[in-house]
Amino acid sequence: MTNNAKILNLKDRTLTFENRIRVEELLKQVQDELPYPIYLAKLDNAYRALTHITEHDCSIEFLDLRNQEAWLVYQNSLILIFIKAVHDVLGKKVLVTVNNSLNKGLYITSSHKFNEDDVNAVKQRMDEIVKADLPIVKEHMTKEGARQLARRQKLSEANKLLDSITNIDDIEIYSLEDEVQIFYNLLVPSTGYVKLYDLNIYRNGLILRYPHPGNPNEIPPYEEQEMLYNAFSEATKWGQLMNVNFVCDLNERIIFDRSEDMILMQEALHEKRISNIADMICEKNAHVVLICGPSSSGKTTFAKRLCIQLHVNGFKTLYMGTDDYYKEYSERVYDENGEVDLESIRAIDTQLFMRQINELLEGKEVDLPHYDFSIPGKVFGERITKIDKNTIIVIEGIHAMNDELTCNIPDAEKFKIYISPFTPISIDHHNRISTTDARLIRRMVRDHKFRSSPAQRTISMWPKVRSSEDSNIFPYSAKADVFFNSNCIYETSVLKKYAEPLLKRIQRNEPEYGEAQRILSFLKYFDPIYDDSMIPNNSIIREFIGGSVIVK
Numbered sequence: 001m002t003n004n005a006k007i008l009n010l011k012d013r014t015l016t017f018e019n020r021i022r023v024e025e026l027l028k029q030v031q032d033e034l035p036y037p038i039y040l041a042k043l044d045n046a047y048r049a050l051t052h053i054t055e056h057d058c059s060i061e062f063l064d065l066r067n068q069e070a071w072l073v074y075q076n077s078l079i080l081i082f083i084k085a086v087h088d089v090l091g092k093k094v095l096v097t098v099n100n101s102l103n104k105g106l107y108i109t110s111s112h113k114f115n116e117d118d119v120n121a122v123k124q125r126m127d128e129i130v131k132a133d134l135p136i137v138k139e140h141m142t143k144e145g146a147r148q149l150a151r152r153q154k155l156s157e158a159n160k161l162l163d164s165i166t167n168i169d170d171i172e173i174y175s176l177e178d179e180v181q182i183f184y185n186l187l188v189p190s191t192g193y194v195k196l197y198d199l200n201i202y203r204n205g206l207i208l209r210y211p212h213p214g215n216p217n218e219i220p221p222y223e224e225q226e227m228l229y230n231a232f233s234e235a236t237k238w239g240q241l242m243n244v245n246f247v248c249d250l251n252e253r254i255i256f257d258r259s260e261d262m263i264l265m266q267e268a269l270h271e272k273r274i275s276n277i278a279d280m281i282c283e284k285n286a287h288v289v290l291i292c293g294p295s296s297s298g299k300t301t302f303a304k305r306l307c308i309q310l311h312v313n314g315f316k317t318l319y320m321g322t323d324d325y326y327k328e329y330s331e332r333v334y335d336e337n338g339e340v341d342l343e344s345i346r347a348i349d350t351q352l353f354m355r356q357i358n359e360l361l362e363g364k365e366v367d368l369p370h371y372d373f374s375i376p377g378k379v380f381g382e383r384i385t386k387i388d389k390n391t392i393i394v395i396e397g398i399h400a401m402n403d404e405l406t407c408n409i410p411d412a413e414k415f416k417i418y419i420s421p422f423t424p425i426s427i428d429h430h431n432r433i434s435t436t437d438a439r440l441i442r443r444m445v446r447d448h449k450f451r452s453s454p455a456q457r458t459i460s461m462w463p464k465v466r467s468s469e470d471s472n473i474f475p476y477s478a479k480a481d482v483f484f485n486s487n488c489i490y491e492t493s494v495l496k497k498y499a500e501p502l503l504k505r506i507q508r509n510e511p512e513y514g515e516a517q518r519i520l521s522f523l524k525y526f527d528p529i530y531d532d533s534m535i536p537n538n539s540i541i542r543e544f545i546g547g548s549v550i551v552k
Contacts (some may be wrong), residue, residue, distance in 0.1 A: 006102060007052070008042075009034055020055035024189055027062055032547040036216040037195075039073045039188055046183050049073075049186045051138065067081065068463070069185075069518055071347060072141035076104065077188045078197055078210055079430050083288070084179040085125035086110075090118065095154075097429045100232050100422065103202065104220045105209035106432075107232070114201055132164040133192030137175045144437045146171035146182055158182055160248035161525060164255060169523055180414065184431050184521070189457035205230070214470060223387050224426075227418075228429025231483035235424035238269050238467075244489055251527040254493060260534045265534050266489050267464040274302070277482055279307035280532040281392065284481075287361065287416035289394045292401040292476060293419035294469045295374050298486040298540035302419055303396040304550045319361070319386065322405070325353045328378065334465075343468030346397050349378075353405055357395075360387050361409070401476040418480035421487035427525055436466065437522065438487065445498040446544040455502035459512040490543045492528040498545060 005026050007013040015026055023041045026286065027050060041048045042061040047069055063070040079098055086094055110361040112118070141149070143162050144290060148160040162171070168233040174183050176191065188194065198209040212220050214316050239245050242262050244253065253259050273517055283288055302323070305361055307317040326342065327349050329331070335341040356366045365386040369378035387393070399405060401416050421442070423433045440462055477483075488494075500523060506516040542548035 003055070004057050006059045008485055009100055014527070019551060020053050022050075023052045023054060023060065023265065024050040026060065030062070033203050034062060034064070036063055036066070037193070038062040038066065038070075039077075039193060040070040040497075042514050045511055047514040047518060049189070052290075065211055066213045068213075068466070069427045071213055072434070073184050073187060074194065075210060076183050076185050076431075077191075078194050078208065079106075080174060080176055080179065080181060080183070080187065080209055080545070081126055081129050081191055081194055082108075082122070082199070084176045085122045085129060086112075087179060089121045091550075093486070095406055095429065098208075098426070099205070099236075100432060100434050101435070102232065103207050103209075103225050104212065104223050105198075106232050107205055107229070108208055109204065109205040113204060116201065116378055119199055119201055119206070121309050124202055126197065126199070130191045132178060133190050134197065135267050138177070138187070139173050141173045146173065146320055149173065149180060150182070151186055153180075155182075155428060156384040157246040157248050158282055161246065161251070161428060161503065162253035164248050165525055166465065166525065181430065182428070184378075184427060184525070185518075205210055213466075220534050225478070227480060227483050228422075228477065231485050232422050232424075235422045235485050235487065238266070238485075239424035239489060240488060241269070242266065246425055247433075248424060249526050250365050250490065250493060252442060253288065253490075254527045256521055259490060259493075259529055262403060263488075263490055267539055270488075271539065273311075274355045275309050277484065278306060278313055279468075280482065281310065282313050282416045283317065284412075284415055287392060288357070288415070289392060290400040290406065290414060291394065291396040291414045291419060292398065292416070293486075294398070294439060294473050294479070295465050296439040296488065296544070297421060297445065298442075298543055299396045299417045299419055301538070301540045301543045301548065301550050302484060302486060304395055306417075307394055310344065310392055310394075316387070318387055318388055318391055318393045320368065320393060320395045322337075322395065322399050324369050324378070325349045325377070326371050326376075330374050343398070343465065345402050345470055348399060348405070350404050354408060356408065358408055360385070360393060362386060363388070397459055397474055398488075401479055403473070416480045417482055417484055417485045418477045420484050421485050421491075422478060422485045424489060431491075437519065438492065441495050441499050441519065442544045444502060445495055447547055448496070448502055449544075454505070455499075456510060456512045456514065459506075459515050462515075475508060486540050490529060492523070492543065493526050494532050494535070494541060496523050496526050497530055498526045499523065 003017055005015045007030055027038055031203055033425050040063040042063055044058050066072050083096055085178050086096055090112055097109045099107045147159050147162045174181055174187050180539050197210050198219055200207050209219050242265055244250050253262050285358055291299055293299050307319055310317050318505050325348050333341050333346045359366050367380050367382040368385050370382055423435055423438050428433045444458045447458045503516040503520050506513050537549045539549055543551045
């Protein structure tokens with residue numbers, strides 16, 4: 001029987017095949033026509049490994065590193081190669097832990113203290129493994145079989161995780177020669193796919209580097225992120241204080257009804273940190289506080305809680321959001337695809353913003369706008385304001401730290417805060433939780449609850465949001481005086497009950513189906529917290545699930 005595979009990346013391109021064929025074989029016929037190397041396929045809207053066998057008419061989109069899931073496939077495949085090389089060089093007893101994104105790579109710690117000779121030997125072994133193009137073999141194993149594997153490899157947290165989840169019977173195991181590991185994402189068919197990487201000693205561990213979506217053919221320039229390192233270190237300490245380092249620890253708290261103390265302690269840690277930041281602002285004698293962070297970081301709740309702490313210190317505050325300074329409808333700007341651009345600094349009326357900030361600091365009365373998206377346009381006359389010398393202006397928004405907004409204000413008078421949810425827990429030692437995924441789940445729940453927007457729309461917009469963050473937000477993080485970690489260690493277990501129904505509504509014939517299934521697969525490893533009444537009404541997580549006394 002003859003079947004057809006329509007290649008969505010290439011217009012008017014259909015491949016014909018007999019009976020059944022491996023997706024990788026179809027890729028070989030068109031790889032030269034695609035701009036970047038391919039690591040994953042989207043087959044009839046579902047993510048499929050290149051080893052997947054199809055035997056019917058289908059549509060296929062081949063995915064490179066510009067796709068989030070393909071990027072994770074590359075990272076996880078690289079991690080497996082790295083673990084294999086470490087064990088070949090230093091022995092099977094060496095345990096490596098993949099912690100978080102850092103310095104344009106992954107920060108990895110180990111039970112072994114690496115020196116330069118060790119790193120060179122591991123890199124050489126990785127090169128050999130990649131050059132040999134060894135097969136990466138996936139097999140399905142029962143949960144009990146996976147638990148036995150975890151026990152043999154002394155991966156106690158993986159064993160505990162498998163013990164704590166009740167809705168999974170089938171686990172995917174990946175083998176690279178004698179190296180057998182559990183991964184919760186797809187991997188490439190063989191080691192030859194992973195050609196770009198680097199490995200360097202960094203502080204008490206290593207940085208494993210790889211290409212990024214902005215340029216899939218190159219490893220990005222090294223970028224020192226000391227403040228981010230410190231923020232993740234603080235997040236790790238918070239996890240240790242609550243005795244929650246892996247998802248299995250979180251599940252255990254929920255199963256044995258010990259989540260309330262954890263939630264209250266997390267909230268106390270946030271409040272203490274916000275209070276400390278307020279003290280730092282007062283010590284610097286700053287007149288303007290700039291709060292910047294990517295989408296769904298909890299900027300609004302944080303900003304208003306910070307205002308309360310500044311009041312405690314004896315200061316008045318004026319809260320301002322950069323979203324109120326969007327240009328009028330007639331002045332709207334467009335991106336390179338001809339769509340209305342609300343993400344770049346070009347969408348902001350920077351001249352009005354700068355003029356009003358300067359007038360406020362000069363003691364003048366100012367008519368501050370409110371942007372009404374239902375018009376859409378700025379509304380004046382509702383917020384005529386004047387401040388005195390005892391007032392601190394608190395400005396929140398994705399562009400808050402862009403110098404175009406505050407270039408006339410001396411740096412000595414500004415205090416800059418970068419906020420993002422840095423996840424302190426991992427699924428296990430080499431399966432980390434992406435901060436990007438944490439934010440996507442937050443935004444999905446909030447968009448549905450407060451903006452009547454379906455999960456499909458949030459998912460479809462997310463690549464554009466992420467691209468904007470790479471150019472408009474992340475480059476300014478290094479300018480911050482302090483980082484604030486807005487993650488609530490329990491949040492995924494709370495968000496799960498809100499997110500799962502939204503994701504399950506997405507049907508196979510919808511383009512967002514593959515991403516919905518990926519997130520659902522990730523959420524399977526978390527036991528839900530159904531009763532969230534114990535979460536304080538000023539919590540950052542309330543900004544997304546409702547019930548906040550701060551964000552209404």
